[in-house]
Amino acid sequence: MTKKRPLLLLSNDDGINAKGIHELIRALRPVGDLIVVAPDGPRSGASGAITSASPIQYALLQQEAGLALYKCSGTPVDCVKLALHAIVPAVPDLVIGGINHGDNSSVNVHYSGTMGVVIEGCLKGIPSIGFSLCNHSADADFSATLPYVRRIVEETLAKGLPEGICLNVNFPDTSDLEGVLICRQTHGVWTNEFVKADHPRGGNYFWLTGEYKNLEPDAEDTDHWALAHNYVAITPTQIDVTAYAMVRELKTWNFDV
Template sequence: MKNEKPVILVTNDDGITAPGIRSLMHVMKELGHVVVVAPDSPQSGMGHAVTIAKPLRLDKVEVYKGFEMYQSSGTPVDCVKLAVNKVLHRKPDLCVSGINHGANSSINVIYSGTMSAAVEGAIEGIPSIGFSLCDYSQNADFSPCEPYVRSIVKAVLKNGLPKGSLLNVNFPKAPDFKGLKVCRQAVAKYEEEFDERIDPHGRKYYWMTGKFALYDKGEDTDEWALDNGYVSVVPVQFDMTAYNSIPFLNNIDFNVQTK
């Protein structure tokens, strides 16, 4: 029926009780029929991991009244797969992930469980968006994000997204925002260090530490937008082919000898 509300799948990587998902759920309730399938515990940094070596649990819960909610023992990607195959038995009209506690801009998109859940939605052909706030505090204020979430989701529901793409939306840590900018992903990486320690049994173990290194000075990047008080919107694709490298490789003689 044309008058039916769109079915919106809500998920995250911070866990089903995280404040960020609650904020996202309440905005989505204005726009469609909300179904929540999220991890039962924090899954940050899981990337696109799936569970294959142990069984998955999926339980209906009532963390917040008035919502259809399920928690899973699996990863964020598992949650999207379970939602499509075992909860909805169909593809939702939209998949939204977040709102994450902490940035998923630049290279973070590779490691992010939040974004990987949205990527999985896009792989399924579902218009998908990942939302993140650059504030790691459990007391983070998500209210400034909500008008932007509402507007972005309404626009995607109306216009759709190009095939094979999704949106990575990041909010700066600020009481209000200057506006929205469509950006490219900044060139950056983490420069890791490993703090070596000894456990009570005399065995070595390591804590990964390090710092975020931004190499990109462009003013069209997500990092520039966030540093200057803007909401960044980056179109992301799961086709990781480096198309610009194909002519280069075709000009190389690999000199394969089979005998």
């Protein structure tokens, strides 16, 4: 009796033509059947955005045994929603985002379209993992990450994840990985976020850029510390964002009108 191959739904925010998602496909072809539904162009920084003011479409690009590739006109989250609604033949065993061209550790989790994919999978009750490499280049070298991507996916398939918890995996940009550390989200802040330029017809426009400041660079349990020391950072991430510690305090406040 052969065991059924896992079904993996893949998406990203860099778009269907990005190197990172094709490297992800390459890493995971041996692990399961892959359905890839990714944006038809870059959607970096899309976070959990959804498209409601206009309709979206998808189209099959490539199909062979164990692999189907689709492009979708929507956001990363739209891709997951539409794939689950209209494309997959069964509920996937995993939803996987990435491999992102760029760091999604620390506060970047809030802006990340890759983690948008992952959080959406998690909201649908499916174990979900995001992979990101700390290199924004279009031709970044993902080769050192691939054995870890495969191992993390295999281990997650074997062990499962509790409902409401997904994984945010970040790789330092090195060929010399030290192994895996389980981390928490680093406390940090973006500063100097815009470059101002003059519009040729008057006025200014602003490019988003910025410098990330780690507010706890010595904390060895954080994802940024792991990355700075050449470790793969796995940060378990939850979709319940309630600040439970604040509930009791707020009950003492006066909200009478």
